[in-house]
Amino acid sequence: MTRQRRVIMEELQKVHCHPTADQVYELVRKRLPRISLATVYRNLDVLSESGAILKLELGCTQRRYDGDISPHxxxxCVKCGKVGDVFVPPINVPELGPVADFSVQGHKVEFFGICDECAGKNGHRLDS
Known part of the structure; x- marks a missing residue:
């Protein structure tokens, strides 16, 4: 693995904010000041295609990335776009069996709502 890919992975594993490629670039530049944005994009693609990181496409205009590849x-947030982790038991696709005459090969589950910070801005909390 190249040094650039290793640094990108390390930075992604340190943060839990699911950064965009531009945000990853800003994080990585602190350690590799000469790296280009195009190089970060290319390496994020290689790392996500190899399964080393997750590429999140959550209806956002920009993809986000996750260094935690465990099932989750x-x-x-529908207001600010903040992304968080949800740890619930994963759906076990092989246990589903045939679904509506399909051989299911995978799935995507996306939760959406309003984060605590945005809910607080409106003067109400979701849990009150």
Whole structure:
């Protein structure tokens, strides 16, 4: 693995904010000041295609990335776009069997709502 890919992976594993490629670039530049944005994009693609990181496409205009490849889901704030982890038991696709005459090969589950920070801005909390 190249040094650039290793640094990108390390930075993604340090943060839990599911950064965009531009945000990953800003994180990585602190350690590799000469790296280009195009190089970060290319390496994010290689790392996600190899399964080393997750590429999140959550209805956002920009993809986000996750260094945690363990089975988990995500929640997105519909107001600010913040993304968080949701740890619920994963759906075990092989246990589903045939579904509506399909051989299911995978799934995506996306939760959405309003984060605590955005809910607080409106003067109400979701849990009150």
């Amino acid at each position: 889901y995500h929640v997105k």
